[in-house]
Amino acid sequence: MFPAAMTAILRSAALRELESRHANAQPSLMERAGQAAARLALALQAPLAAPPLIFAGPGNNGGDALVMARLLRQQGLQPVVVFTGEEERLPPDARHAFLAWQQAGGEVHSEVPPGHYGLVVDGLFGIGLSRPLDERYLSWVERINGYGGPVLALDCPSGLDSETGRILGAAVRASHTLSFIALKPGLLTLDGPDCCGELSVDDLSLGQDLAAASGGQKVERPLFAAELKPRPKNSHKGSHGSAGIIGGAPGMAGAALLAGRAALKLGAGRVYVGMLERLSVDPIQPELMLRPAEEVLTLSTALALGPGLGQSGPAQELLYQAIDVPLPLLIDADGLNLLAKHPVLAGRLARRSTPSLLTPHPAEAARLLDCPLEQVQQDRVAAAQEIARRFNSIAVLKGCGSIIASPDGQWFINTTGNPGLASAGSGDVLSGIIVALLAQGWPPLAAALAGVHLHGAAADAQAAQQIGPVGLTAGELPDAARQLFNAWMPDA
Ligand SMILES: NC(=O)C1=CN([C@@H]2O[C@H](COP(=O)(O)OP(=O)(O)OC[C@H]3O[C@@H](n4cnc5c(N)ncnc54)[C@H](O)[C@@H]3O)[C@@H](O)[C@H]2O)[C@@H](O)CC1
Ligand SMILES: [K+]
Numbered sequence: 001m002f003p004a005a006m007t008a009i010l011r012s013a014a015l016r017e018l019e020s021r022h023a024n025a026q027p028s029l030m031e032r033a034g035q036a037a038a039r040l041a042l043a044l045q046a047p048l049a050a051p052p053l054i055f056a057g058p059g060n061n062g063g064d065a066l067v068m069a070r071l072l073r074q075q076g077l078q079p080v081v082v083f084t085g086e087e088e089r090l091p092p093d094a095r096h097a098f099l100a101w102q103q104a105g106g107e108v109h110s111e112v113p114p115g116h117y118g119l120v121v122d123g124l125f126g127i128g129l130s131r132p133l134d135e136r137y138l139s140w141v142e143r144i145n146g147y148g149g150p151v152l153a154l155d156c157p158s159g160l161d162s163e164t165g166r167i168l169g170a171a172v173r174a175s176h177t178l179s180f181i182a183l184k185p186g187l188l189t190l191d192g193p194d195c196c197g198e199l200s201v202d203d204l205s206l207g208q209d210l211a212a213a214s215g216g217q218k219v220e221r222p223l224f225a226a227e228l229k230p231r232p233k234n235s236h237k238g239s240h241g242s243a244g245i246i247g248g249a250p251g252m253a254g255a256a257l258l259a260g261r262a263a264l265k266l267g268a269g270r271v272y273v274g275m276l277e278r279l280s281v282d283p284i285q286p287e288l289m290l291r292p293a294e295e296v297l298t299l300s301t302a303l304a305l306g307p308g309l310g311q312s313g314p315a316q317e318l319l320y321q322a323i324d325v326p327l328p329l330l331i332d333a334d335g336l337n338l339l340a341k342h343p344v345l346a347g348r349l350a351r352r353s354t355p356s357l358l359t360p361h362p363a364e365a366a367r368l369l370d371c372p373l374e375q376v377q378q379d380r381v382a383a384a385q386e387i388a389r390r391f392n393s394i395a396v397l398k399g400c401g402s403i404i405a406s407p408d409g410q411w412f413i414n415t416t417g418n419p420g421l422a423s424a425g426s427g428d429v430l431s432g433i434i435v436a437l438l439a440q441g442w443p444p445l446a447a448a449l450a451g452v453h454l455h456g457a458a459a460d461a462q463a464a465q466q467i468g469p470v471g472l473t474a475g476e477l478p479d480a481a482r483q484l485f486n487a488w489m490p491d492a
Contacts, residue, residue, distance in 0.1 A: 007223075008182040009413060010215040011381075012127045012163055015181055018209055029204050030060060030093045033180045034067025036202035037154055040178050041072060041119060047150045050118035051078045055140065056098075056108070057124035057158070058085030063094030064154050064180070065123025066101045073104055080117065083108035084124060084140060112143065120147050122172045126155035127162045127184065133169035141170045153177040156184060157195040164379050165190030165401065173197070181206055183218060185381050188413040189401025216381065216411040219404065221488065223412070224450040227442050230492035240269030241439030244300025245432065246293050246318055247307035247333070248275030255308030255333070255428045258474055260288045262432025263304075265478040266454075266485060268439040272296040276314060293318050302328040302438035306335030307428040316342065323348045323356075328438040328447075330357040331393075332431045333364070339391070340367035349391055355444035356393035359431060365397050381411055394448050398427065402452050406445050414449075417456025418469045425474030430455045433481055454481050454488075 010018070022029055041052060054069045056062035062085055069079040081101065090098055101108070122144055124137065133141065141159050144151060151174045156162040159171030165186040177196040179187060181204050186192045203210065217223065232239070243263040248256030253275055260273040264287055273282075274293030282288045291299065297318075305322045309315045311334050319338050322329055323345060329352075331339065336358060339346050349356055358368070365383055366373040368391070376383040380397055384405035387395035397403040404412040434451035438444065458480035462468045467476060 007217045007220055008210040008213065008215055009185055009188065009218060010182040010213055011185060014213050014215050015127060015184070018181060018206060018213055021209070022206065028093060029180075030063050030097060031067055032204040033064040033154070033202070034071055034097070036180070036204065037064060037068040037121070037152070037178055038071040038075070040176065040200070041068070041121070041152060042075065044119065044150060044152070044176070047119035048077060050116045051080050052119040052121055053112065053117035054079050054081045054121040055124050055144065056081055056083045056085070058089065059125065059128045060091055060094045061123050061126035061128065061155055063090070063097040064126070065121055066094070066097035068121065068123070068154070069106060070097070070101050070104045073106060079106075080113055080115070081106060081108050082112055083110065084137070117147070118149065120144055120149065120151045122151060122153040122158050122174060124158035124172075129156075129158070129161060129168060131168065133159055138170050141172055145173050150175040151197070153196070155180050156187060160186055160192060160195045162186040165192035166378060167191050167195070171195045176200070178202060180204055182210055182213070182215065185216065185413060188218065188415055189380050189403065190377060190399070193400055193415070216413060219412050219414040219416075219449050219453045221453070224446040224453075227437075227446045227450065228489050230489055233492070237269035240267055241301040241441060242270040242272060242299055243268035243432075243435045243439040244272045244274065244296040244303045245307060245435065246274045246296055246303065246305040246322065247309040248273065248277050249308055249310030249312065249315065250277045252308030252310060253277040253279060255425065257282050257285070257288070258425045258428040259304055259307040259432035259435070261285045261475075262429040262478040262481070263436040263439070264288065265482040266433045266436035268436040272299050276310065276312070294321070297321055297325050300327060300439070302330075302435050304330040304332065304431045304435035306332035307431055309334040311338055311341070316345075319345055320348075323352060326354045328355045328357070328444055330359060330431055330435050330438065332359045332427060336360050336364045337367060340364070340370070346391060349393065352392070356391070357396065357434065357444055357448055358387060358391055358393045359396040359398065359427065359434070360387065361398045361427065381405070381413075385409070385411055394444050396448055396452055398430075402456075404445075404448050404452060410445070412449060414452045414456055416453055417459050418463050420459045420463055420468030420470070420472030421456065423472065423474060426477065429474050429477045429481075432478070454485060457484050
């Protein structure tokens with residue numbers, strides 16, 4: 001198992017609750033945070049050939065930075081501290097750290113003294129950032145980003161909203177971020193991954209409390225490893241389910257074929273593709289069985305509806321019928337747009353007793369929630385949870401740091417993947433991967449987690465060979481995903 005701290009993601013309310021329960025801990029949580037930061041700085045070694053430049057802000061994040069400065073000084077380093085707050089307005093723990101720094105002989109500066117610095121430490125703001133940066137802080141962030149050497153952000157890169165991953169005016173671009181207690185959603189989604197650099201977590205010895213804390217989890221293989229089962233030698237194609245893909249209106253046949261090819265390569269025993277565009281064979285992948293869409297509804301053991309479906313009358317009718325078939329059902333693309341337009345269909349979906357999965361990108365999510373796109377991106381976790389709740393479905397909100405939410409309130413953030421996935425057809429491949437797992441009998445949440453994780457990991461594997469991120473095509477993903485999936489399987 002992964003240690004809980006590597007996977008737990010807490011929103012600030014849960015973090016504050018944990019912090020207040022440990023308000024009298026010895027050493028204090030702030031002392032532990034400073035120790036962890038000093039340890040990481042020392043481990044980075046090379047940047048310490050010159051003094052570290054440590055920015056300490058007006059709150060407890062600044063307090064962490066001041067503890068760190070004191071501990072580095074004890075190690076014989078000569079940190080230079082720039083303090084941007086007001087001493088008399090510091091919260092108690094940070095004020096204590098401020099006085100301890102002074103008692104240890106440290107000085108605080110209000111401007112950066114000229115000199116050469118080996119490492120810049122960003123202790124301006126953590127989870128307490130509550131409004132966009134003003135001119136003064138914009139200019140501090142610009143200075144930090146213009147420095148050019150390694151930058152270690154404490155808890156969260158300043159300017160990044162740790163709840164949501166939004167940049168509030170400007171944000172520090174760190175080379176390393178050390179998150180305290182647990183991960184935060186904003187580090188993993190939207191703009192967070194571009195700001196954090198190499199992300200690590202120190203649980204400040206609260207690991208025991210994390211399992212009980214209410215929050216989400218980073219998607220890691222142990223979450224679905226129980227479903228990675230070697231195949232019995234005595235297998236036949238009927239043993240591995242039949243994935244059905246419905247979509248492919250005239251002019252959009254490629255979407256359904258991509259999903260079908262992905263489903264085939266992720267191990268569905270049979271793949272039926274029911275297209276509105278009547279093709280008789282996929283010459284690239286003749287294993288795909290192309291059938292009238294209505295037939296696919298009855299032949300499959302799991303369904304994905306939407307890739308290239310269009311929003312015609314027949315498309316709407318197919319969605320209506322698919323909702324009524326008691327099989328695991330994934331809905332993507334125009335299937336989602338139809339759901340958003342037709343509340344009757346949405347109501348029927350929410351009342352289904354077999355599992356449903358929705359895989360919107362942010363614009364589709366906004367249509368489902370009938371809200372502006374910005375509202376979805378302002379809080380991606382909340383948006384995914386609301387879709388899951390409203391449609392009684394597992395929701396996969398795609399984008400940088402895809403969010404997976406289930407109707408029972410669980411939520412997850414996936415961190416595999418790269419900009420190579422931001423291209424046409426990539427979502428169709430994801431649908432194909434997930435429906436293949438559903439067809440093979442995977443529980444729906446495990447199928448969604450594994451599918452999203454694998455899809456991203458396949459893109460990462462391609463990028464590692466310079467087949468991307470620029471120019472990675474969706475058609476190149478299924479082979480890479482297949483290779484990884486087989487590598488992840490335990491030996492028989
Ligand atoms: N409270 C605790 O027990 C612990 C807190 N820790 C640290 O404390 C941080 C949270 O501390 P705080 O709640 O004090 O919050 P921060 O230190 O993140 O910032 C809050 C301060 O910044 C000001 N502020 C917010 N947005 C601003 C803006 N845009 N421009 C100018 N000023 C702004 C607030 O008025 C407040 O003074 C965590 O991220 C973590 O680094 C750690 O030491 C672990 C323990
Ligand atoms: K920070």
